[in-house]
Amino acid sequence: MAMSKKYWKGLEELNQTPEFIENRDQEFSQDISIDEFLADEKLSESSTPRRDFLKFLGFSVAAATIAACEAPVTKAIPYVNKPVDVTPGVATWYASTYYDGNSYANILVKTREGRPIYIKGNKDFGFTNGNVTPQIIASVLSLYNEARLQYAFKDGQGVSTADADSEIIAELNKIKSKGGKVVLVSNTLASPSSYKAVEELERSVTGRVVPKSTSVVTEDENGVIGKVVDKVKGVFNKEELAVAAAVTSGSATGAQFEHIQYDSVSYAGIRKANELSFGKSVIPDYDFSKAKTIVSFGADFLSTWLMSTQYTGQYAKRRNPDGDWMNKHYQIESNMSITGSNADVRLMIKPSEEAGLLAALVKDLGGSINGVSSSIPERIGADNVRKMAKDLMKGNGLVVSASNNVAIQVLVNKANHLIGAYNTTINLNNPVQMFASEDDKMMKLVADVLAGKGPDAVFFYGVNPVYSAPNGVALADALGNTTLTVSLSGVMDETATKCKFVVPDHHALESWNDFSPKANEYSLAQPTIRPLYDTVSALESFLVWSGKAERDGKDSKVYFNYIKENWTNTGFADASNFDTFWNTTIHNSVFSKTMASPSSPSFNDGALSKVAKQLPEAGELEVVLYQKAAIGRGDQAANPWLQETPDPITKVTWDNYITMNPTIMKDQGYNEHIDQEHGCTLASITVGDVTYELPVYPSPGQAPGTVGIALGYGRGEGNANIGKAAFQTKEYGGLVTDENGNPKPIGKNAFRMIQTAGGTMEYTAAATIENKNINYPIATTQIHRTVMARNSIVRETTLDTYLNHSKDAYNPAWTLQKIDEHGHHVEAPLAEFDLWDAHPVENVGHRWGMTIDLSSCIGCGSCLVACQAENNVPVVGKDEVRRGREMHWIRIDRYYASNDEATVGQRKDKDNFTYKELEIAAENPKVVHQPMMCHHCNHAPCETVCPVSATTHSNEGLNQMVYNRCIGTRYCANNCPYKVRRFNWFNYPSYKKFGEVNPAQDDLGRMVLNPDVTVRTRGVMEKCSFCVQRIQDGKLTAKKDGRPVVDGDVTTACGDACPTNAIIVGDWNDVNSNVRKSADNKRSYQALEEIGVKPNMWYKVKVRNEENDILAGIQLAKEHAGDHAEKEEKSH
């Protein structure tokens, strides 16, 4: 059937009415003509006129257009192929080596997402045993210094490396053809491959290589292994020496090449003295771990002297009173040094008195001396010298001296020889290959340049003589006359600004290198990041300039291949499997050969007569130039972490100054009460023709008649751009500028005061001083010097008391009286008394704890810098530190003993003392360093007072700080008995005041931030977290391994960095853990235990190996009296 269904719209359609038919085909039901429509009068009155319509239209179009625009999308692009060793969120560690020409350490570099962010010592491999210094830890930040050069420069204008290369090569060719002279000035390279690369340059210039020994003469080589210390360290053994000798033949070009090794702080005196005494121009290997008696004349071997990274650990090993034996340490010095502050006996001396005293010591040791008359300064006393001699004679003695004076070092050698140290504590056969500064050659070069007789070309690598040479200012002007001057510096430093070419070297963390710090030690440094800029490895540059290699761009492997080839060809070609050997060495970063054992050579008694005339000059006032733990030689003066690290002794940041004994200052009218508004008095000090105005800072223990000035300041003179942090900043940000608009450096350059008599740099000199009576604001983190005899903060005892008497004598427990069930008053330990419900932490899960051994802590400051790096602690600059607002989470309190104290923290007489007297440090005080950070109290006073519970207790015993809950009332900080909480007074990551100092303020510096730790905002409190991110990490590691957390899983940055293992961290609930054992030790006590905050931190009584009758008397009285009176008193 056909479709019969029909739909209609209405009856009209069904019926097909005429109206329907009429309308059906019309679009509009009503027919209105357009004219009629437009002519409608009412139309103009309509609320939507034509213009509005256009507006709407326009708006719609615009809106549609804008809506169509795409918002910028920040894309996180996943790896197509993930690099093997980069997992986001997981740190990768690389073993490497740190060497800056002055300190050496085997290190581990932590990288996150390809960025190196943290450096720590390598505890598993290498002779430095994981010891590092503040400078080494902080060096990671210098990688992100915004002043680093990003490409090569010619006459101050940027050029491509290729252009620079070709011009330098062209210049070199010209010099070759005319038979000119090329000089390479470098620091002590101590690197086999670098020496070889330098040789390549030498060969290309001269056509041959002349193997030379390090210093003036070492003709009498007898073939002893230790003797192969000449400069051709590119080779490893005698066979290779022959190979090297072979290359000396060749067609000479007639041009000359000289390689001068020059260290800004020189130890040439020791080499020369050894040469004279034993015929070996070496720096011997000292072994402090074998030394039972150490007599140090100003040698700061725990901080900056020679290989302190090695010595610190060795020394600390023998400072443990629970060990087999404890060394006895005499320090005779002018400045109060870190080492001196740790000494058992510290004596004060003027530098000019050292030779006489040494002669007296030698005499007491049974030796005879010609040419130097012995004299014992009154302050020392013959008694002390006799004691020293007696102790030294017991065997395993060691005498060291910081002096760079050859005569003094010869005397030291004599003393050591007399006590037989060369068979035990000193190894001449395994010499240190660092510190090969050729002071005399350098002085001659500078003189030549100044006289216009200089070489045609000078290359500067790793040195900055314009800054560090005594006559650097003159050198800077004279350098312009040299045809070709090339600096390989990574920043536009004082020397680089005077050079025609600057071909910037990679940062050490970007490049390969190898080192041989000691005769038997070899190590590798590996890059941990792709070069940030268009810099080139300096050693590759040498190869390129000598025509041995081509540039290979950013990822160049030229130098890596060169090192590998060198190692293959020379040292280890015969290793059974070189590839395995090579990979293992890279993994470990080190390789040690067997050490030659020490032997006692014969002492040349005629040695002294040659140099005895060159003893340091005596003066009414003598200045001693020293290195600070953090700033050292000033290489890292632009490193804000280091600038802000308080000096371990004076606690001053961001400045150098004249240290003077406060008793002398009082007499001479210098202000000795320093605080925020009362700064130091300026004095003008003159050494030779150098006069500086420097603030005078009180330093108890500074020998009267001497003052100290730190090297390494005054960097960035003459418009050198080494980084913002090296310059003075204004109160509200920006750099202070001088009249020429150049930024003003921090401090004064004390290198200019170095005396150069006798062929070595002398770091002491006679000086005159004049009080200028001008107030100079100074930033110090501690304005009070003593502990006010507060025995519950610092406890100390003598070795004798410790070994022979009970705990009651030196570490009495706090007790309170209670009433027992029989109604009797009985003594009970403090721990039994509790106002509060205890947190259920004991024996439940973990309870993180820490012990700090005051015997081991030397106060070096490594923990502080490590903490700063680990926890993104902001740098606040001088003005804020002066206002007492440094942000360090850990600080090292340094306490001097007063005259009313038998030792730090022990009042001589309970009833007879005055508080005023207790405030004044003794003239030559005992010193205690006490690291102080959050104690993670189980009854934390901070926790109860926070109105918003922003600081709470974890079930693992940690006191946690919840930044985003904090509203900043600061009550917690007020209520902290240890004063370890730090408040964000400003927005450190963005407020302009900190633009020059806080690395978190520039894009580059921000790369050093640890992504595991929040960067805190303004207005919140912060403090030590016990490195909770590491604790979590350690717990996860253990969990992944399916085992309980054990020692070593959890460390804090401070504990990790501590070179003496004074800081032990771990799970206190684990009865087998190190920290539990340490906390249960009879030396352990809790600071301020009597206030009942129940901290998770323990200190261990400091034990000094000294005779201190007063202290022993007090402590034994305590023991014998059964302490009835004492306890009675406490119970109130």
Next chain:
Amino acid sequence: MHKEATIREPLVLGHKTYHQVTEDVCKPIEGKAPKTWYILFAIAAIIGVYGVGCILYLLGTGIGTWGLNKTINWAWDITNFVWWVGIGHAGTLISAVLLLFRQKWRMAINRSAEAMTIFAVFMAGLFPLIHMGRIWVAYWVMPLPNQFGSLWPNFNSPLLWDVFAISTYLSVSLVFWYIGLIPDFATIRDRAKKPVAKKIYSMLSFGWSGRAKQWSRFEMVSLVLAGLATPLVFSVHSIVSFDFATSVIPGWHTTIFPPYFVAGAVFSGFAMVQTLMLVMRKAYNLEAYIHTKHIEYMNIVIMATGSIVGTAYITELFISWYSGVEYEAYAFINRATGPYWWAYWAMMTCNVVSPQLMWFKKLRTSLTFTFIIAIVVNIGMWFERFVIIGTTLHRDYLPSSWSMFYPTHIDIGIFVGTIGLFFVFFLLFTRYFPVLALNEVKTILKSSGQSYKDGTAKTPAFSIEEQHLADVKVKPSITKETIASAVQEETKTVPVQKKVDPITDPVIDPALAKIVTSLGSTDATKKDDLKELTGLDAITEDKLNKIGILTFSQIANIDPTADLALLTAYLGNAGSQANLLVWKMEAEEKLKNDNN
């Protein structure tokens, strides 16, 4: 009605009528402000605005703009806070505690003391807010439901108790003050002529009509609020003291703090009340209402609380020694002999020594002396708080962290700024609010008013005659003659009464007579029309004539340096010292013209 023994000194001097009370209190609101008011207001406003600027800088930049450091985390901020809260204590004590104890003398001072309280608490409350590192999350101290789950404030924290204590105190004080103001606002409303003022005051007065029922409820509410506010007087400063007492810091950790803080607060509060009252009574001619007796009463309170505070200081010292606690002992030795010894001894001198001088009646009734001591006490109490906060924190347990505090200009700016702001508020208050609780004063007028006590008041006090005469400058219907006859009649009645009246009877009161004689003699024939002098109405002329002052020359002879209290008291409202001086000058002018 409450009766009071005549032997008690009157609380309202002179012959004040209800109407005069109203007039006296409303005059500053209705009249034009004197020039001094504008000058003072401008100074206060400038200082206040500077303070606000400092606060904004602080909020924009960070707490580091203050002189605080890692050791001293509170200094001027909390010092100022406690100082202002302390000042704020007197108001509620006066209005609540004294109300409960039916101390009628509080009527004259309670209104402005309460206003002072509220403004002081404003200033005080500012400091805990701005001292926070992150003021924008200050509301987290409130127990509010939040997106962090069940995250509550820490009820253990004294700072949290502070929040509750201060906010409760402020709200109760505010309500108490406002309730008291309602009838007075109604009075102003009823008198207001300008429409805007009328509108505003009628809103403020909440439709008060003065019916007996309303008065009854008013009394009830006042009593209830007084009951509520009384414990607050003690709780607030106790809790403020917990900010310190619950800590472990030697020098703070002390159980004596709560009572000692409360006493100190009342001490400083009364000193501030004295400071303000002494100025205000002069500026607004309120000598009749706030007179020596009031000042003396307050001085006694100052002396008593000052002694309590002094005892507390000594007790603290003793306990610090007796405890044998090394840190505790040192904290106090350090206060007295350490680097901040001057602050300690300033505190001791100002707070312990100076109030003891009030034992001498001569001193405690001397207005100048009182004013000086009041200022000294306020300074002393500021130092007390600084000593407690600053010098405790600067040297606590670890000598390594010992430090010194140096204020920055922001510290100073904000402190001074709050004083400026406080006076801005207070000056506005004196311009637009009734500075005396006028309706309350009226309740004691008949029991404690001077003329009612000695019986010389005309009864009824609001007789049509006096109302009109006081109200209207010169009414045509009242001629000189009618007045004169009235006077004659009245004088005639005096001997009949046989009553000793030192003021209205010039013959018997030798002191007043002496003043009159010192003006020079005259006889009744030379009588001048004294009404020609500005503001001298018929009644006053009548009074003057009665005691024998008839001529311009006599008025011109008035010695402004002499003690005219008797005369001004006699003349009452119209005859203030200021008016006398004006008349004297005008009289001199007239005499000069006559001679020419």
